[in-house]
Amino acid sequence: MDRIEAAGPNADQIEFWNGDAAERWVELGSQLDAMLQPLGAAAMDRAAPAPGHKVLDVGCGCGETTMDLAHRVAPRGSVTGIDISAVMLSRARARAEPGDGVEVTFQNADAETHRFEDASFDHIFSRFGVMFFQNPTAAFANLRKALRPDGRFTFICWRTPRENPWVAVPLSVAKRHVDWPEAPGADGPGEFAFADRTRFEDALKGAGFRIEAVDSLDIDVIVGGGGGVTATIDFFLRQGPAARVMGEASEAQREAVKADLEETLAPYLTPRGVCMKTGTWLVSAKVA
Numbered sequence: 001m002d003r004i005e006a007a008g009p010n011a012d013q014i015e016f017w018n019g020d021a022a023e024r025w026v027e028l029g030s031q032l033d034a035m036l037q038p039l040g041a042a043a044m045d046r047a048a049p050a051p052g053h054k055v056l057d058v059g060c061g062c063g064e065t066t067m068d069l070a071h072r073v074a075p076r077g078s079v080t081g082i083d084i085s086a087v088m089l090s091r092a093r094a095r096a097e098p099g100d101g102v103e104v105t106f107q108n109a110d111a112e113t114h115r116f117e118d119a120s121f122d123h124i125f126s127r128f129g130v131m132f133f134q135n136p137t138a139a140f141a142n143l144r145k146a147l148r149p150d151g152r153f154t155f156i157c158w159r160t161p162r163e164n165p166w167v168a169v170p171l172s173v174a175k176r177h178v179d180w181p182e183a184p185g186a187d188g189p190g191e192f193a194f195a196d197r198t199r200f201e202d203a204l205k206g207a208g209f210r211i212e213a214v215d216s217l218d219i220d221v222i223v224g225g226g227g228g229v230t231a232t233i234d235f236f237l238r239q240g241p242a243a244r245v246m247g248e249a250s251e252a253q254r255e256a257v258k259a260d261l262e263e264t265l266a267p268y269l270t271p272r273g274v275c276m277k278t279g280t281w282l283v284s285a286k287v288a
């Protein structure tokens with residue numbers, strides 16, 4: 001499989017998103033998509049792409065939002081998904097169905113440094129794909145150049161783990177049984193890099209954007225896309241911060257965490273699956 005070299009400001013992320021983390025996203029793709037679908041849909045409603053529009057999907061991963069955007073710009077629009085993960089893009093390419101007269105393309109490149117054609121997109125969109133830049137201001141400035149003067153940049157990103165019980169609850173259970181060094185500060189790239197809104201607000205303004213709206217969104221999701229408590233525990237142990245804590249755990253520790261999670265998750269169980277709150281920022285910006 002061809003993949004971009006792990007070089008440039010985001011070399012570490014290119015390594016990360018072509019390793020185990022990416023394999024996990026592919027394996028759990030349909031569960032993650034089912035869980036994240038309402039969040040992506042809220043962001044897409046805000047972006048409001050219209051038929052015929054040209055859209056860039058940043059950090060498109062396995063391509064679910066790219067295909068949803070394609071339906072929204074049909075007929076005759078186009079959507080480009082860009083991602084540093086060749087592993088996830090191969091899944092995206094495999095699932096892309098041509099049709100509706102919409103051109104869908106995928107590019108294995110770093111959105112911070114890739115040379116886009118100037119002013120070529122009506123929309124730049126991202127579902128959880130913009131928190132991994134080493135230099136958010138430089139990355140946003142690069143994206144702004146690619147946006148038409150009347151275009152819109154819309155993204156959704158996580159608030160703090162505390163405001164996301166689907167992260168905080170399994171993490172605190174895992175830490176009860178496994179020694180884990182304190183998490184590094186939120187200064188660097190990572191899923192919670194934009195939990196503090198001033199970080200993306202400063203980056204957007206520094207990059208020449210005018211912020212249109214920043215909404216704090218609290219949406220309940222079915223964690224892992226459904227199934228009972230046991231299926232959700234399996235999901236938590238394979239993906240996300242709790243899985244990282246459990247990476248080096250012994251068999252006895254894993255069993256202890258599973259038993260603890262059985263009890264802790266029981267109150268969240270609904271007929272549709274384990275239902276927990278997510279806390280996100282929904283952000284839209286225009287060229288200043």
Ligand SMILES: C[S@@+](CC[C@H](N)C(=O)[O-])C[C@H]1O[C@@H](n2cnc3c(N)ncnc32)[C@H](O)[C@@H]1O
Binds near residue numbers: 062132
């Ligand atoms: C949390 S995943 C989200 C994937 C997808 N947007 C979704 O919602 O299913 C983050 C994605 O951003 C991609 N990514 C991280 N840094 C990137 C960069 N500098 N340029 C392009 N993609 C990047 C990762 O490879 C990964 O696919």
